[in-house]
Amino acid sequence: MDTANRALADLRIALVGVPNCGKTALFNRLTGSHQKVANYPGVTIERKEGQFHSREGRRFAVLDLPGTYSFTPTSLDEAITRDVVLGRIRGEPRPDVIVCVADATHMPLSLRLILDLQRLGRPMIVALNRSDIAKRRGFALDVAKLAEKLGVPVVETVAIAPGGTDKLVEALAAFEAVAPLAEAVPLVDGAACAIAAPDRAEAERTQQFVPRLLAEVGYREPLRTRAAARADAILMHPVGGMLVLGIVLFFVFQAVFSWAAVPMDLIEAGVGAIGTWIAGALPDTALRSLLVDGIIAGVGSVLVFLPQILILFFFILVLEDSGYLPRAAYLLDKLMGSVGLSGRAFIPLLSSFACAIPGIMAARTIPSVRDRMVTIMIAPLMTCSARLPVYALLIGAFIPASAAGPFNLQGLVLFALYAAGVLSALAVAWFMKRFTTKRSHHPLMLELPDYQWPDLRSLIVGLWDRARIFLRRVGGVILSLMIILWFLSSYPAPPPGAVGPAIEYSFAGMLGRALHTVFAPIGFNWQISIALVPGLAAREVAVGALGTVYAMSATEAALETALLPVIASSWSLATGLSLLAWYIFAPQCLATLAVVKRETQSWRYPLIMAGYLFALAYIASFITYRAAVALTA
Amino acid sequence: MTDPTRGPVPMSTLHRGARATVHGVLEHTPVIGDALHSTVGQRLVELGFVHGAEVEVVESMWPSGDPLAVRVRGSTFALRRLEAAAVMVVPVNGAS
Numbered sequence: 001m002d003t004a005n006r007a008l009a010d011l012r013i014a015l016v017g018v019p020n021c022g023k024t025a026l027f028n029r030l031t032g033s034h035q036k037v038a039n040y041p042g043v044t045i046e047r048k049e050g051q052f053h054s055r056e057g058r059r060f061a062v063l064d065l066p067g068t069y070s071f072t073p074t075s076l077d078e079a080i081t082r083d084v085v086l087g088r089i090r091g092e093p094r095p096d097v098i099v100c101v102a103d104a105t106h107m108p109l110s111l112r113l114i115l116d117l118q119r120l121g122r123p124m125i126v127a128l129n130r131s132d133i134a135k136r137r138g139f140a141l142d143v144a145k146l147a148e149k150l151g152v153p154v155v156e157t158v159a160i161a162p163g164g165t166d167k168l169v170e171a172l173a174a175f176e177a178v179a180p181l182a183e184a185v186p187l188v189d190g191a192a193c194a195i196a197a198p199d200r201a202e203a204e205r206t207q208q209f210v211p212r213l214l215a216e217v218g219y220r221e222p223l224r225t226r227a228a229a230r231a232d233a234i235l236m237h238p239v240g241g242m243l244v245l246g247i248v249l250f251f252v253f254q255a256v257f258s259w260a261a262v263p264m265d266l267i268e269a270g271v272g273a274i275g276t277w278i279a280g281a282l283p284d285t286a287l288r289s290l291l292v293d294g295i296i297a298g299v300g301s302v303l304v305f306l307p308q309i310l311i312l313f314f315f316i317l318v319l320e321d322s323g324y325l326p327r328a329a330y331l332l333d334k335l336m337g338s339v340g341l342s343g344r345a346f347i348p349l350l351s352s353f354a355c356a357i358p359g360i361m362a363a364r365t366i367p368s369v370r371d372r373m374v375t376i377m378i379a380p381l382m383t384c385s386a387r388l389p390v391y392a393l394l395i396g397a398f399i400p401a402s403a404a405g406p407f408n409l410q411g412l413v414l415f416a417l418y419a420a421g422v423l424s425a426l427a428v429a430w431f432m433k434r435f436t437t438k439r440s441h442h443p444l445m446l447e448l449p450d451y452q453w454p455d456l457r458s459l460i461v462g463l464w465d466r467a468r469i470f471l472r473r474v475g476g477v478i479l480s481l482m483i484i485l486w487f488l489s490s491y492p493a494p495p496p497g498a499v500g501p502a503i504e505y506s507f508a509g510m511l512g513r514a515l516h517t518v519f520a521p522i523g524f525n526w527q528i529s530i531a532l533v534p535g536l537a538a539r540e541v542a543v544g545a546l547g548t549v550y551a552m553s554a555t556e557a558a559l560e561t562a563l564l565p566v567i568a569s570s571w572s573l574a575t576g577l578s579l580l581a582w583y584i585f586a587p588q589c590l591a592t593l594a595v596v597k598r599e600t601q602s603w604r605y606p607l608i609m610a611g612y613l614f615a616l617a618y619i620a621s622f623i624t625y626r627a628a629v630a631l632t633a
Numbered sequence: 634m635t636d637p638t639r640g641p642v643p644m645s646t647l648h649r650g651a652r653a654t655v656h657g658v659l660e661h662t663p664v665i666g667d668a669l670h671s672t673v674g675q676r677l678v679e680l681g682f683v684h685g686a687e688v689e690v691v692e693s694m695w696p697s698g699d700p701l702a703v704r705v706r707g708s709t710f711a712l713r714r715l716e717a718a719a720v721m722v723v724p725v726n727g728a729s
Contacts, residue, residue: 070679074671108681108706200675207683211706221707229691236702238695330692330711333700343700343711367671443663443673444700445680445716448709 010059011175012093016081016117017101018109019067020323020449022129025159026101027064028458030169035461054173063095066365069109070203071116074367074443085120097175098124099168104134104156105222105450107141111210114150123175124152127168131156133452137222146217160455228451235324241331248324252315253418254411256308256388263307271300286490294486297547297563299479305389305543306470312385313354313466314459321454325350326446333444339426340433342366343444345375349425352382353418354466356592359384360599367443374432376599377609380592381425381585383418389543390583391417397568398576420584424616485548489530508549522618523578523625525571574628581624585617641721644703645714649693653722655686655705662719673716681706682720 017023028035031050048064065084066077073079080089087094100117102110114126128143147154153171158164235241275296282288319325325347333343344366352359359379366372383391391414399413489508512530519529531545547563567576593606600606641656662674682688686705693701699714 069676072671072675072679074676106708109708112679112681200672200678203675203678204683207678207681208685224704224707232692232702236692326711330700330702331694333711333713334694337699337713443676443716444711444713445673445676446711447680448702448711 010061011097011172012061012063012095013097013099013172014063014065014084014095015099015101016065016085016113017067017129018069018103018106018113018447020447021067021101021103021106021110022159023067023101024064025455025458026127026129026157026165027062028455028461029159029165030060031062032461035465052169054169056173058173060169060172068113070113072203076364085117085122096123097172098122099127099172100124101127101129101157104128104131104139104141105137107139107214107219107221108210111214112206115206115209115213118150118152125168125171126150126152126154127157128154129157129159132158132161133450134222137225138220139222140218140220141214142218149213149217160457224450231451232327232448235327236330238331241327245328245331248319250415252312253415254408255315256311256414258408258411259311260307264304267304267306268300271296271303275300289490290483290486294482294548295479297544299482299544300547305385305392306467308388308392309354309385309470310463310467312388313463316350316354317459317462318454319350320347321452321458323449323451326448329446330444330448336426336429339430340371341374341429342368342371344446345371348375349379349382352379352384355384355386356380356382357595360592360595363599373600373605374429376596377432377605378425378428380609380613381421381428383421383584386589387583387586390586391580393543393546393564393567394576394580394583396564397571398573417580417584424584428612482544482548485530485545489549512549521625522582522621523572523575523629524582524621525575528575528579572629573632574625577628578621578625582617582621585613585620641723643718644688644690644712644720644722645698645701645717647690647701647722647724648698649690649701652687652689652725654725655682655684655688656721656723657684658682659719659721663715673719677716677720680710681708687725688720688722 015023015027027048027050031052034052035048035050050062050064052060052062054060063084065081068078068081070078071082071085073082083089084092084095085098098117100110100114102114117124126146128141131139143154143156153174155167155171157168235244275292278296279288279292282291319328328350329343329346332346336343336345345363348359348362348366350359351362356379359382360376363372363375363379366375395410395413399410402409485508488511489506491506494505508530509526511533512526515529515532516524516526519532524532527546527549530549531542533545543563546567550563550566593610596606596609597603644653644655647653658674658677660674662672662677682705689704691702691704691709693699697714700711701714701717702709702711703717
């Protein structure tokens, strides 16, 4: 770096704002795909950092802090925002500049937070976001005057439009980098509290000041559109709203099955073609077996579910972005309250449909510790996308693709499996409520943001993140487990003159037979028993494992790349249904248990979780298997 | 506008469509966030439920009006009855 550049040292900025102010869209607009997600030192709050360069080549490190209404936190998430801004977290340098993202369509709420922040006396910029929408609805505000009153720069931003952050970047460029050494010293706890956590009287004084300040800067409140009022009248209607919610969820699950069919066929055909090509190109050695039976058959059978996972995440992101999810939480609050949960638990639980890990982490927004623990404990009962491969395989093999009225029968069964997960989650929550100490109050206090069109850029960034995480798992954990499994299923080689498939003489065969004694009562054969072991590491691996096991046990030289027809012909219906029932509860994948350990800071919860899930899975499979055998006999 | 003959009532008693002016938030309210010592009252104040603010109940759930959706200062919040009961309001004439 030359001297000219050194003068323009990196600037660390932090985005702070009330929830739903469009902060994340702004973050995505500023940093694009240059994002890094990690944890804050010592705590398990997700730390989202990105960077961008100004035209002069100066680097800006951007931290996206969790949304908060005030510096008197009610949840772990909000506490982190306060602590980072105050430089109270060891190993996390205090940001040089705070960008307070204000929602122009909800000025009073944002302004109160701005006043709290401004009191800290830190370098700061106010970004007046969504100014375009606000203006269309009659919003007016003298930006220059507000900047003068507050004593900090105020710029208008439109996070969802190209170039919508130019003014912000320009204003940031005007800030000199603050010498990090002197500033990084954490404030004394007590002293910081006085400024940072205003008591109620203080909060009330600030609140009374807000309308006066707004009047002085010529503020005109944007109107609530008639369309929004009408939408709420339908979507939040006690009966109509519930109906719509049911239809929305049902549609999502139908879409997951029907839209994904074509891309899944393409991936399957592609994987099959690669397998055939390699099989033809290589001599019949252990290497060929490893590549074709181990890696391609195993990884390919998991990779094929990428389209379904992306479709599910697409809908979750759209529902979240549009402002519908908090309404769903409102609708379900009473129902969830009856089993001792807050409506707030709805959002973490919905995320758990994609993966229990982000769901468990999202539970941090739940203020009550007890509510949070119950939510974490039942999160794995929500059918995560990793179970989708297993469901999809089994449904494809055992449920005919016939039409049931206007619906696809396979889609209906999938919906029923999801419903079974939800109902058992409610039952478990109710059970936990009965046997833990009663708390009198579970607050909801959830903002219902304005409806908006989902931001395409954020949608793409979000989906790309998911695809990347999934592919990394396929390439990492899943690939290595497939190789280990291939080794276990190939060695030791069968004795000379042995009859039957080679895998029966291998380590995997021995292990499977040993486990088989445990799983025989619920109808699992030894191939399933083997597959369950790597399935512990990550559920979708079970499918890959079955792929490998069956590829290895093919007595013919014919290479089996398609798993579905094999199990359809070799398992009984009772076994298929039993395995489906098993996966409703399926003991957690190790990654989830590790996250629970980290989130709860103890071994107690992950152990209880693994234990109760195993027990439920075994009981459910036992009943399903016995009933199916009795009925089909 | 405000009917002086009627004293403040808990916001939880308002029906859908009712408008009122906030009188104040009760002093003693439940604690939220067990470890963080923040109270429902303080958060309600921070959300905008302060003396003089106008509120409107935009939606409420059946059968018992729990939870309800209240609009204050241009923002809408879903509140459980217990939280809404901590806000004392004076109903605006002819709108309840």
